[in-house]
Amino acid sequence: MLFRTLVFLYPVIRTLGPPIAGLLLVTGISLIGYAVLYPHGLRGWLAAAACLVAAALLALLCHSYNWWLFKLRPRGCLFLPFK
Incomplete structure (x- = not known):
């Protein structure tokens, strides 16, 4: 299933x-800057970490x-995505 999705995409x-x-x-780095300037919560750091990951x-x-x-x-069969 994952193989066919990768071939399709x-x-x-x-x-x-x-x-x-x-x-x-770039978004992750910008969110780190935002989290440093406005240290009111954990959301900025979590969003930055999510973007970087x-x-x-x-x-x-x-x-x-x-x-x-x-x-x-x-395994065991030949999958050719071309018609």
């Missing part, structure tokens, strides 16, 4: 993945996309 991950990861990184995971997925496809491939 190939154009989106390859084209939009790195820019979205960069935007999440999401950026790291998306960058990892984009960088090693072929490895993920190799590891998650179906």
